[in-house]
Amino acid sequence: MSHLFPTYNRLDMELISGEGTKVKDSDGQTYMDFIAGIAVCNLGHSPAVVKKAVEEQLDKIWHVSNLFQLSLQEEAAELLAAASGMDAVFFCNSGAEANEAAIKLAKKHTGKTKILTFKQSFHGRTFATMSATGQEKIHGGFGPLLPTFEYLPYNDVEALSKIEADDIAGIMVEVIQGEGGVIPGTETFLKEVQNKCREIGALLIIDEVQTGVGRTGVPFAYQHHGLHPDIVTAAKGLGSGFPVGAMIGRKELIQTFSPGTHGSTFGGNPLAMAAVKATLETIMDESFLSGVKSKSNTFIQSLKDKMEPLSLVKEVRGEGFMIGIQVEGEAKEAIEHLRKNGLLTLPAGPDVIRLLPPLTVTEAELEEALTILEQSLKQQTEEAVR
Template identity: 55%
Template sequence: MSALFPTYAKWDVKATKGQGALLTDDQGKEYLDFIAGIAVCNLGHCHPKVNEALKNQVDRLWHVSNLFQLEGQEQVAKQLVEHSVGDYVFFCNSGAEANEAAIKLARKATGKHKMVSLTNSFHGRTLGSMSATGQDKVHQGFGPLLSEFTYAPLNDVEKLQAVITEETAAVFIEVIQGEGGVRLMSQDYADSLSLICKEKNVLLVIDEIQTGIGRTGKRFAYEHYNLSPDIITLAKGLGNGFPVGAMIGKAHLKSYFEAGSHGSTFGGNPLAMAAAGAVINEVFEDDFLLSVVNKGETFIQQLQTSLKDNTLVKEIRGLGLMIGIECHSEVAPFITACREKGLLILPAGPKVIRILPPLIVTNDQLRQATEIITEVMSEQLVTNGL
């Protein structure tokens, strides 16, 4: 009998070992892990350089609090600032915490309390980040949320304009909705978003928690759309599995997060900074990012070719190695069948398969995954009598 709260619908898989894109369970069965901790282990399991950085730090210093000068914080903050449109960084422990920091900063800096986020978005499960999340299923049972959030559909400029008022502090957005179905922002919408925010003097907050740190083939996904957010939130891939989050803000916001305005006991601790620094050193290299672009394009093309005649498939979409397969029926049986054949993938809503392989995945492993998905989808056609 488990002593855990049943907050997760756990699979009957006990993971005991990971290496690269492979995961092994307690029975010795090996899986292609195309979940990567839900876009966390971007460098795969037990990446040698991340492991080495953590091992070195473990024997030096774990924690002293943010009352002290910490070299690791300065180094990682400098890396994030050099590679983004931001100027200052606040460190925390998770994506939800990063989004909470962004909500607080946007409200304080503008003196306004209303915010706009998108239908089907996901920003976390704390009270503030849950309020920012545009999904009723996440809200249910928790009573009144922050009333300041209003939701608009992705890629609908007219509805976005309609919900922004003089009281709006910020637009809170994912350029690719991950939990919401791997749905991509259009370039026209991105262009309009920038103009609207400037004209109405509204901050642009981009949640890069799932899309950032190389996942889409850029350091940050907003780069694909020529956007310049005032605030960027990060987590997941930043620590390759070690808990770490970050909020990056532009220089005009600096004075609003003065001493005592916000904090995090463990945020930016030496272990987290060691992991994040090692990750950034690997992922932010141009050749590495180009490899993600090439592998993503190859993988999507393989899937489209292999599944083009499968009538269960509605659309295959994605960017880099963040890929969704939208189907005409619920995908839970497909995901279970793939797991039984040794491939781990996720849902993104009831009818979308979400595929998030480690960025170090090999072309051979991508081919293996394509074969398993194609086989499972073909079998499901027979099962469904189609």
């Protein structure tokens, strides 16, 4: 028997090595990895620049308490502040922890208690972030949720117009709903969320755990829309596989998180900070991001041209290298076809194939993936007709 709690539906395979976009399982089979640890391995598997930085830090010191000065934290925070146009950073260990910090900061700074989020959102699995998540399947079996969260329909401007300034500390939103089905927010909707925050004195909190760190071709996805959030959360691709999260905020909020108001034993660990610094120095380079934009724009258009004519496919959508292919019926059969043909993908909701390749994926690898996708979905379509 396994001594692990069965909290994951694991595939009957183990990935034992990886480099760039390619991974190998324990049977020696090689795959193209368009999961990338769920948008974590933005620089691919085993990126040399991050490996070198972590190895150098391993020879110095692994862990110290946040009671001491940590220059690597300062350097990584400066990079995040520059990339986001914001001012201060709190480091933690995950996206859920970053969202916990954002919730606490918003409530403490405003003196209000309610947080508005959106249906089909996903913000984490701690009790507060689970309560913030607008999906019933995440809530089941845990009894009453925290009562200070309310869910509005996503991309619904009319629903926003009905919000009243009733003890609302913040509105938390994803620019693209990831777990909810790779659903991009419209610019009109996102700007109205910002306007409503300003109108009622609430903080605008943008969850960039999956969309951030270059995933959509800019440092953070809100920058596509000219938004000015008060708080941004990041994790996943931030440390190239090291457990790390960050809450980024404006200078007006700094004094609210004074000594003793929040903390994390492992947050800002020197090894994680070495990985973060090396990752950010690579990804936030203008030429790197322009390459992501160019490759992803071409790939999305090719996907639309090849996939959307298939009767199985409803829509191709997304931004950068966060892409969803919505299919008729459930996506799990298509995902299994793709895996058997050498391409690893994952679902986003019941009927969406999610593609999250490393940002370092080559044009040749994208062509290879496109061929596998076209052949696999055509094959499934033909099987369904028989």
